[in-house]
């Protein structure tokens with residue numbers, strides 16, 4: 263197969279949702295369609311479960327599952343589909359944001375009863391900013407939930423999307439009869455009393471035909487006709503171009519648990535979802551069909567076994583063919599590397615592969631060279647645009663608790679930061695180190711892993727910081743110099759050497775912006 267054929271076969275996407283909306287269940291049903299797994303229950307939930315186990319054991323368990331479910335690949339209708347796993351727990355939001363830099367589209371899962379929830383809002387915002395094509399799946403239609411039209415409004419308003427319903431539920435909860443598929447123009451009946459819950463699919467050539475009344479009853483048929491009319495007058499027609507540019511989001515209804523409406527979602531997905539896309543670098547736009555390999559690291563997993571300190575770096579291939587045992591350039595370090603056992607991922611296993619193509623993810627074993635966001639190429643010195651960090655929510659000083667292990671501590675912190683577990687800030691004034699995290703849970707993880715993997719001990723000390731603000735300013739200007747002098751106690755460098763102002767309150771940020779209008783503060787490390 264030619265490179266171009268390999269590329270056009272691939273669809274790499276992520277499923278995002280608030281925890282419990284049904285992401286794991288939907289993933290599993292999609293894998294069942296692809297024949298990638300044989301039975302329900304095969305996909306493990308990577309959710310953080312609170313309860314009997316202590317938090318860090320729970321994190322270890324989660325890390326284990328998370329390696330296994332990082333990439334789930336399967337074939338369907340001649341396409342190779344790669345699902346990239348995105349943790350739903352908010353303390354791992356950074357992981358999810360980073361994974362979203364490696365997908366070409368997403369499916370957003372929403373619970374019909376709960377509607378748009380907090381995590382959905384945050385994740386969709388990131389996708390919107392990046393103009394990632396999104397499909398929406400409204401789940402749990404077998405339960406009582408919100409009215410379909412109210413929900414469509416909610417999705418538009420809270421998520422800032424432009425929705426186009428491509429299916430419509432007929433009834434809901436106990437009255438749920440099935441789904442009218444606007445895309446395929448048919449009705450799929452839901453038969454809950456039968457073990458096989460997917461009922462007949464009936465092709466409807468004319469919605470005004472009497473047969474519709476016979477199938478779903480007069481009342482439901484009348485409602486359906488009214489609603490379809492409403493959809494026609496209120497919502498735009500589906501336009502694939504607009505979907506691909508992130509200007510329009512098709513919506514499907516269904517029930518993942520009952521495997522209802524899932525095939526329709528998948529069929530539409532394979533037809534309309536984008537193939538691997540070009541990616542911007544500091545030098546130029548890199549196109550998938552270019553001969554030379556390029557790719558970037560979006561995730562790093564440390565080995566769970568402390569005796570083997572190797573790590574698995576997840577590389578999304580952007581262009582060309584990645585080959586085993588070929589020399590590639592780690593651009594940041596100017597270092598040549600080759601990989602004798604690159605892993606490819608499948609739903610139920612990973613195995614060594616000789617070649618991979620754009621859209622694919624390869625897992626590369628490494629002992630500490632990689633950092634999240636790194637670019638690998640066949641030799642060209644280009645860098646893909648970095649993966650942004652968001653301002654952490656929590657900040658603490660980190661102190662060495664064992665003077666004999668200072669080196670181990672420094673190394674451990676370095677490697678955990680490369681993995682993206684948290685962010686490190688070093689104060690300009692005195693070199694003290696501050697760890698910033700999205701969730702409080704990460705402090706425990708860091709302490710535990712430093713001790714168990716690096717033999718180092720740390721303690722934390724509180725520090726009153728509200729947000730990390732990345733600074734955009736002319737560092738030679740008098741205004742900046744005055745700002746830096748006044749705020750010298752709060753000036754720090756992040757792990758990439760970028761200048762950061764650690765603001766102690768929202769008020770300080772506000773005042774600073776007023777007083778120093780030419781010193782721009784950003785809550786994200788890449789603002790261009």
Ligand code: GDP
Pocket residue numbers: 279280281282283284285286287288307309350401402403404405516517518519520
């Ligand atoms: P995740 O946190 O988004 O991965 O959600 P899960 O897939 O683990 O689902 C959360 C809960 O909702 C589980 O108990 C599922 O069995 C249940 N669930 C998922 N889909 C449906 C559905 O279509 N109908 C109903 N009634 N429950 C569902």
